[in-house]
Amino acid sequence: MKPIRNEKLRRTVRYLVPFVLAPGFVALGITVFHEKRYAFISLCIAVSAVALFATGFDKKRTGSRRLVIVSVLTALSIVGRFIPIFKPVTALTVLTGMYLGAESGFLAGSLTAVLSNFYFGQGPWTPFQMLSWGLLGFLAGILAEPLKRSRVLLFIYGIIAGALYSFIMDVWTVVWYNGDFSIKLYLAALVSAIPYTVSYVVSNVVFLWVFAKPFGEKLTRMHIKYGI
Amino acid sequence: MKALDSFNPLAVFVYFMASAGIAMFSMDPVILLLSMLGAVTLFVIRREGRQTGTHLFSLFLFLTLTVINPLFQHNGRTVLFVLNDNPITLEALLYGADAAAMVVSVLYWFRSFSSIITSDKLLYLFGLLSPKPALMISMALRFVPLFRMQAKRTDMAQRALGKYKEDNAIDFIRMKLSVFSIMVSWALENGIITADSMAARGYGTGRRTCFSPYKFRPQDALLLGLSLMLAGAVGAAMALGGLEFAFYPTVSKISPDFLRLAAYIAYALLSFLPATIEIGDALKWQYLRSRI
Known part of the structure; x- marks a missing residue:
């Protein structure tokens, strides 16, 4: 089988997703999956959002050095996910976004999600993990300047990121189980996830506290030495 | 029995998206029962991982998810009993069992999916x-x-x-x-x-291709074609309203009209397709060995 011609496909996806696919999924969800339309629409939109980001990264001329460095950081966070309870994944994704740019942050976060799930279990939650970790890395890239300047802001971002990850994932949990969004079930899911949310928040702050300086120094050195 | 491992990843991927996808987005109890049976059969005959542990965990998850719904949802006509001034209804309990069957069967589908679509195939x-x-x-x-x-x-x-x-x-x-x-x-x-x-070594100078050891053989085309056709049939039945099923205020009865039966047959075929492939392969192997 021959690979699809990439340039053309990429351009198609970039225009197809926002103008055709997204409204199409909404229409399909409403007409075909009557009771489960919210679950269907949210899953499809998550997948197409990730695809849209991937094409954006591909289109931009990214040097092979940056590409390899992002893969290195992705591999580090995959290895880090094996640490029990306290996971450095979000912290590493945030640092990638801060020092290598928003798109690299998105790619590192979403690739970590899909690849580490080979060890932790794939499922319909994978696209949502890709999207939420990716967005946390992307936002860190956009807020890079203030986050680099102030450690307090970085810790606040870590806390918000941990909570946000839980909030986004629980929207999916509720919609998947219930077929419809129910605020009562959502609150119950959030409450039952409190131990996890706390562990995310704590590990984000701890790992950002430990890693921010050495990682910043090393990545800045990369920038000065090799011009990435 | 690992016949599915040698199929083209694209065909296998489409198959699992179709079978798990329909289960995920359908509320019909018969569809979910078929999905559960197909997924568990496939998991059992492929002998993946820890069998008993997985089944016990699934049972526990199923029971938990079944009871959660009536605690939060008080719609429905048939009140079983009253808990803290909140009615616990039969309809909400059945809805919980329906949703739990969906979650557990999708988990089973994805267990087999993960063991077949390894990282190199991804x-x-x-x-x-x-x-x-x-x-x-x-x-x-x-x-x-x-x-x-x-x-x-x-x-x-x-x-x-x-x-x-x-x-x-x-x-x-x-x-x-x-x-x-x-x-x-x-x-x-x-x-x-x-x-x-x-x-x-010239990276980035030409159009990049990916090495792939996977050929697209006739049986891959067959699996892909059957998946798309059967899923399309079920999807069409859904779109025409053939699989509508309501739990509130009372659980609707399943009327055996043509559209519904056709969708059930199509989904039953889809659901047991990989198990059939695995068993067929094992029988062929046994036959070939018996001739030695």
Whole structure:
């Protein structure tokens, strides 16, 4: 089988997703999956959002050095996910976004999600993990300047990121189980996830506290030495 | 029995998206029952992982998810009993069982999916879409064992230096942190060398292709075609309202009209397709062995 011609496909996806696919999924969800339309629409939109980001990264001329460095950081966070309870994944994704740019942050976060799930279990939650970790890395890239300047802001971002990850994932949990969004079930899911949310928040702050300086120094050195 | 492992990843991927997808987005209890039976059969005959543990966990999850719904949802006509001034209804309990069957059967589908679509096959699927993420996936996957090996080496070197006492917890953590720091520096420098080597060998000068050892054989086309056709049939029945099913205020009865029966038959065929492939392959193998 021959690979699809990439340039053309990429351009198609970039225009197809926002103008055709997204409204199409909404229409399909409403007409075909009557009771489960919210679950269907949210899953499809998550997948197409990730695809849209991937094409954006591909289109931009990214040097092979940056590409390899992002893969290195992705591999580090995959290895880090094996640490029990306290996971450095979000912290590493945030640092990638801060020092290598928003798109690299998105790619590192979403690739970590899909690849580490080979060890932790794939499922319909994978696209949502890709999207939420990716967005946390992307936002860190956009807020890079203030986050680099102030450690307090970085810790606040870590806390918000941990909570946000839980909030986004629980929207999916509720919609998947219930077929419809129910605020009562959502609150119950959030409450039952409190131990996890706390562990995310704590590990984000701890790992950002430990890693921010050495990682910043090393990545800045990369920038000065090799011009990435 | 691992017949499905030799199929083209694209066909297998489409199949699992179709079978799990319909289960995920349908509320019809018969569809969910078929999905559960098909998924569990496939999981059992493929003998993946820890069987008893998985089944016990699934049963526990099923029961938990079944009881959660009536605690939060008080619609429905048939009140079973009243808990803290809130009515617990039969309809809400059945809805909970329906949703639980959906979640548990999708989990079973994805267990088999993960064991068939390994990371190298995912690489092939990504390669069809976009070559750069595919390249990054292959590099990241290669770096994971490399980093583990290098971390072990660094760790041994640090121990040999004798700077850290092994029986002192703080010293131990300091050693681990310094190993990690050395690892990160090494990984980044090593990455640059890799990138330069790639550039020297002409990376980025031409159109990138992905190596793929997967051919598209007639049986792959058959699996792909059948998946799309059967899923399309069920989807069409859904779109025409043939599979509508309501739990509130009362559980609707399943009327045996043509559309509904056709959808059930199509989904039953879809659901047991991989189990049939596995069993057929095993029978063929047994037959061939009996002739020796």
